[in-house]
Amino acid sequence: MVPGVEGIFGKPIVTQEEMRARIRELGRQITADYAQKDLILIGILKGAFAFYADLARAIRLPLRVDFVVVSSYTRRSKSSGKIKMLTELTEDIAGRDVLLVEDIVDSGRTIQHLRKKLGAKKPKSIKVCALLNKPARRQVDVVVDYVGFHIPNKFVVGYGLDYQQLYRNLPYLAVLEKVSEEGEPV
Ligand code: IMP
Ligand code: MG
Numbered sequence: 001m002v003p004g005v006e007g008i009f010g011k012p013i014v015t016q017e018e019m020r021a022r023i024r025e026l027g028r029q030i031t032a033d034y035a036q037k038d039l040i041l042i043g044i045l046k047g048a049f050a051f052y053a054d055l056a057r058a059i060r061l062p063l064r065v066d067f068v069v070v071s072s073y074t075r076r077s078k079s080s081g082k083i084k085m086l087t088e089l090t091e092d093i094a095g096r097d098v099l100l101v102e103d104i105v106d107s108g109r110t111i112q113h114l115r116k117k118l119g120a121k122k123p124k125s126i127k128v129c130a131l132l133n134k135p136a137r138r139q140v141d142v143v144v145d146y147v148g149f150h151i152p153n154k155f156v157v158g159y160g161l162d163y164q165q166l167y168r169n170l171p172y173l174a175v176l177e178k179v180s181e182e183g184e185p186v
Contacts, residue, residue, distance in 0.1 A: 012158075012172035014149055019159060019172065022148050023051070026129065027058020030099065030146065037097040038124070040064040042089070044110065046168065047103030050160035051131040051148070055101060066091045070110055083113040089121075098123040103160045104132040104151075108142040115142070131159065132173075149173075 039059075043052040045067050056065060069086040098118060105111055111128055119126055129146035136153040151173075157163050158170030167174075 012174050013151065013154075013156065014159075014173040016172045019148075020054070023054045023131075024058050026146055026148060027055060027060070030055075030058075030129070031060045034059075034061055034063075034097060034099070038095070040066060040091060040093055040096045040098055040123075042093075042098055042100050042118070043067045044100060044102045044114065045069045047160045047162065048101050048131075050168070051103060052101045052160075055129065064091055064096070066093075068114070070114065072110070083110050085114070085117060089118075093118065093121050093123045095122065095124050098126040100126065100128045102128060102130040104134060104156075105130045105142065105144050105147075106134050106137045107139040109140055111142045111144070112140045132156070132161075 039061060041052070041056055041059075041063055043049065043065070046069070056063070066089050067087070068089060071084050071086050072082055100111065100114055100118070102111060105128070111130075115126060115128070127145040128143065130144050131148040133144055133147045133150050134153060135150065155163070155176045156173050157167040157176050158173045160168050161173070162168045163176050
């Protein structure tokens with residue numbers, strides 16, 4: 001348990017055990033779907049780090065790993081469309097089967113931006129695996145090929161997800177209770 005967080009968040013909405021079980025299932029599905037392919041897992045940092053590490057080890061195939069650090073400029077509420085890749089890939093993805101690994105798909109803008117940017121590098125295929133999906137907040141139409149959990153329109157932390165860069169190390173997923181009417185943390 002992370003010191004200081006018990007009592008702030010109350011009960012997990014997704015427990016560590018539920019996470020583990022679901023990620024094992026995703027790993028089995030991806031293993032079946034990508035057999036004989038040239039898989040490269042691209043983690044979207046920082047949020048995907050915890051999910052990524054579990055997912056990669058649940059996939060029983062030879063694969064390559066790479067990461068991009070992505071940032072929206074300001075608070076999420078004001079960031080519409082201003083997604084930026086802060087780092088470049090270190091692996092060549094041309095002709096390879098790319099699987100983008102994301103913590104959560106919310107407005108959909110991050111995934112929309114990366115599909116376009118990375119798609120221009122001529123991968124053989126490009127798909128998305130997100131631990132969480134919050135369809136109620138979607139602003140742009142994006143395909144999410146693999147989803148761990150669909151969650152309600154609440155701001156969540158833990159398992160890689162942050163509030164102001166904190167709580168990413170919480171080993172389960174919890175709802176941050178203090179949010180404004182727009183669904184943003186206050
Ligand atoms: P999108 O571009 O709006 O789909 O948002 C994607 C990013 O917003 C995610 O990668 C997260 O970093 C962040 N985000 C969205 N919803 C939440 C949440 O409930 N908790 C923490 N971060 C979130
Ligand atoms: Mg993120």
